[in-house]
Amino acid sequence: MxxxxxxxxxxxxxxxxxxxxxxxxxxxxxxxxxxxxxxxxxxxxxxxxxxxxxxxxxxxxxxxxxxxxxxxxxxxxxxxxxxxxxxxxxxxxxxxxxxxxxxxxxxxxxxxxxxxxxxxxxxxxxxxxxxxxxxxxxxxxxxxxxxxxxxxxxxxxxxxxxxxxxxxxxxxxxxxxxxxxxxxxxxxxxxxxxxxxxxxxxxxxxxxxxxxxxxxxxxxxxxxxxxxAAGLKDQLASQVSVYPNPATTIVTISNNNNILVDGVQIIDVNGRTVKSVTFDGVTSAEVNVSDIAAGIYMMTISSDKGTMTKKIIKK
Incomplete structure (x- = not known):
């Protein structure tokens, strides 16, 4: 045809x-x-x-x-x-x-x-x-x-x-x-x-x-x-704190090692990016999660030292 x-x-x-x-x-x-x-x-x-x-x-x-x-x-x-x-x-x-x-x-x-x-x-x-x-x-x-x-x-x-x-x-x-x-x-x-x-x-x-x-x-x-290298990735992740976790409205990302955060992606269990936020190289950042559904997510944090992933729970 x-x-x-x-x-x-x-x-x-x-x-x-x-x-x-x-x-x-x-x-x-x-x-x-x-x-x-x-x-x-x-x-x-x-x-x-x-x-x-x-x-x-x-x-x-x-x-x-x-x-x-x-x-x-x-x-x-x-x-x-x-x-x-x-x-x-x-x-x-x-x-x-x-x-x-x-x-x-x-x-x-x-x-x-x-x-x-x-x-x-x-x-x-x-x-x-x-x-x-x-x-x-x-x-x-x-x-x-x-x-x-x-x-x-x-x-x-x-x-x-x-x-x-x-x-x-x-x-x-x-x-x-x-x-x-x-x-x-x-x-x-x-x-x-x-x-x-x-x-x-x-x-x-x-x-x-x-x-x-x-x-x-x-x-x-x-x-x-x-x-x-998993060791390096784990070491980087250990230097960054994400709290509160579980969270209802705001998740705070902070560190005491001058790691500069450039962006955050929140990914659901189906691999879809449900939220993406860009920052201008900050050592502490807040991400509003009030607009995403309750559940388990992976938060990928990009920084000047590399990327790391944290599991978060939205209540």
């Missing part, structure tokens, strides 16, 4: 050995609303081409945001009622790597001289991760990519890093760390990059779809990890 155009229409970090691996961010896009194109968790989408988009897999695309201008969409092929095809004029496979959903970038349609007054691409679309603070060593990002179909060519993409606590809005905000333009195979393939050049910094990872008249670029199972 040819691609269609309707014109006008965290897992918690865990110490597992003397060298501790901490999962800073892990997301398979399963918890987000089907067919959302913005506002899913702390991810950012940047639609720089501002183009309407193709659809496919059915003659009647009825899912929300079908053909709408978008960068990436949370795509659920089951509820979209699309079909796979292994032969014929169009080969396609919508299957996720895990679960039911993934982030996808449909082919962009640009004004031009093509059919019905439109041309094809290129895509200029970013999927930008939530902010994380990297550790001291062995920082790494990995994710899985796939081209939905080989019929119109393999999808093309780049990988970039945004540094700082702001919000990126253009391609110039990123440092591209991939070599040239990458292509996504038609089977799920893992992409991995070392991030130690940014150790200790607040970063976001950007995945940039730059395909030209292809079909659908798929991203699943995103993960950022760090690995540092």
């Amino acid at each position: 040819k691609k269609l155009l309707l014109i006008g229409s965290f897992l918690f970090g865990s110490i597992i050995s003397a060298n501790a691996q901490t999962v800073l961010l892990e997301d398979s896009f399963e918890t987000y609303q089907d067919f959302a194109i913005s506002g899913f968790g702390n991810w950012i989408t940047i639609d720089l081409d501002q183009s309407e988009t193709y659809t496919g897999g059915t003659d009647t695309p009825l899912w929300a945001n079908a053909n709408a201008p978008q960068a990436f969409i949370i795509f659920n092929p089951l509820t979209a009622v699309v079909s796979n095809s292994s032969s014929g004029d169009e080969v396609r496979n919508f299957d996720p790597r895990t679960g039911f959903k993934y982030a996808a970038s449909w082919a962009a349609v640009m004004p031009g001289d093509g059919e019905n007054g439109s041309g094809d691409g290129p895509n200029n679309d970013w999927l930008v991760s939530p902010q994380v603070t990297l550790g001291a060593s062995q920082n790494e990002v990995s994710f899985w990519v796939k081209s939905m179909s080989p019929t119109y060519g393999l999808e093309e993409f780049q990988v970039g890093v945004y540094t700082g606590t702001g919000t990126p809005s253009t391609s110039a905000d990123f440092t591209v760390i991939s070599t040239g333009t990458l292509t996504a195979p038609t089977t799920w393939s893992q992409i991995t990059y070392a991030l130690d050049a940014y150790q200790g910094q607040n970063i976001r990872i950007g995945i940039h779809c730059v395909s030209v008249n292809h079909y659908m670029f798929m991203v699943d199972d995103f993960r950022i990890t760090t690995q540092t």
